[in-house]
Amino acid sequence: MWIKLLRRKFGWTGLDVPVIGMGTWMIEGRSRDAERRAIDALRLGLDLGMNHIDTAEMYGNGRAEELVSIAVEDQREHVFLVSKVLPSNSSYQGTLKACERSLKRLKTDFIDLYLIHWPSSQHPIEETMRAMEKLVDEGMIRFIGVSNFDVEQLREAQHALKKYRIACNQVLYHLAYRGIEHDLLPYCAENGIAIVGYSPFGHGNFPSSHSGEGKVLAEIAKRHNRTMRQVALNFLIRDPNLFTIPKAGNPDHIRENSGAVGDWKLTDEDIAAIDRMFPLPRADKPLEMI
Numbered sequence: 670m671w672i673k674l675l676r677r678k679f680g681w682t683g684l685d686v687p688v689i690g691m692g693t694w695m696i697e698g699r700s701r702d703a704e705r706r707a708i709d710a711l712r713l714g715l716d717l718g719m720n721h722i723d724t725a726e727m728y729g730n731g732r733a734e735e736l737v738s739i740a741v742e743d744q745r746e747h748v749f750l751v752s753k754v755l756p757s758n759s760s761y762q763g764t765l766k767a768c769e770r771s772l773k774r775l776k777t778d779f780i781d782l783y784l785i786h787w788p789s790s791q792h793p794i795e796e797t798m799r800a801m802e803k804l805v806d807e808g809m810i811r812f813i814g815v816s817n818f819d820v821e822q823l824r825e826a827q828h829a830l831k832k833y834r835i836a837c838n839q840v841l842y843h844l845a846y847r848g849i850e851h852d853l854l855p856y857c858a859e860n861g862i863a864i865v866g867y868s869p870f871g872h873g874n875f876p877s878s879h880s881g882e883g884k885v886l887a888e889i890a891k892r893h894n895r896t897m898r899q900v901a902l903n904f905l906i907r908d909p910n911l912f913t914i915p916k917a918g919n920p921d922h923i924r925e926n927s928g929a930v931g932d933w934k935l936t937d938e939d940i941a942a943i944d945r946m947f948p949l950p951r952a953d954k955p956l957e958m959i
């Protein structure tokens with residue numbers, strides 16, 4: 670049933686990863702029912718082939734990782750599991766301990782990809798990367814990545830690594846924020862670093878169908894017999910180095926998101942129309958994050 674979902678090589682790692690994964694920020698709920706629904710939504714997403722799950726020690730103070738552990742418990746080996754260390758914990762010892770805590774909450778022996786959540790102003794990148802290399806050596810993580818790093822910070826992070834390469838940079842990327850297309854996307858493509866775009870729906874701030882932007886998306890969607898959000902996701906993965914991780918707690922949303930790719934794609938005209946409606950920001954703006 671889920672074979673149609675598009676998968677591609679995750680940068681230099683060569684791993685086969687679905688272009689549409691699942692975010693887990695704010696999946697933890699105030700009630701047991703809400704959490705049960707979040708777990709069910711993740712399981713449905715796995716059934717539909719979205720087996721790239723993004724979480725972090727920060728999300729719900731670790732609660733999101735616990736919910737992920739329940740969702741993946743009988744199929745851990747089929748999941749590309751990503752988590753992140755908080756910059757405030759990213760000293761050498763802090764990173765090692767944070768990873769141990771995440772592994773416990775995730776009830777797994779290893780994390781596929783471990784990221785520093787954003788550049789730390791407290792701890793030198795050399796310390797964090799030394800810890801990351803130890804985590805790889807000990808089999809606790811498979812690949813090292815970063816998040817919210819610009820090109821200069823990426824270069825420094827790679828330089829700080831003695832043995833391994835950075836596999837991924839996870840960054841803000843949605844229709845109204847395309848700043849990464851200037852430098853970061855080409856740099857990562859050249860260096861085999863996968864780009865995972867987060868908040869593809871602007872963290873819930875998606876154009877309404879009545880707005881000028883929404884009307885353009887709605888027209889394109891109608892031509893393809895798809896939805897506006899499917900058009901947006903298809904646009905956000907149009908480059909062969911891009912992945913995206915929408916968060917959806919609602920099963921209908923999960924189904925819709927999984928249909929954003931597969932046996933259809935946007936035409937050059939569609940892409941040009943979206944380009945006109947959602948232009949690139951100025952090139953000299955710093956990288957933005959949520």
Ligand SMILES: NC(=O)c1ccc[n+]([C@@H]2O[C@H](COP(=O)([O-])OP(=O)(O)OC[C@H]3O[C@@H](n4cnc5c(N)ncnc54)[C@H](OP(=O)(O)O)[C@@H]3O)[C@@H](O)[C@H]2O)c1
Nearest residue numbers: 692693694867868869870871872873915916917918919922
């Ligand atoms: N590295 C970082 O610094 C960073 C920062 C932010 C986010 N992230 C990651 O990226 C993930 C996604 O970003 P995000 O959570 O900020 O926001 P998002 O994915 O842009 O938007 C999530 C919102 O969109 C709704 N939604 C999802 N699919 C929908 C659909 N088909 N139709 C209508 N509404 C839909 C969700 O509602 P329902 O829940 O009701 O379905 C939710 O309210 C996060 O969960 C997290 O894993 C990383």
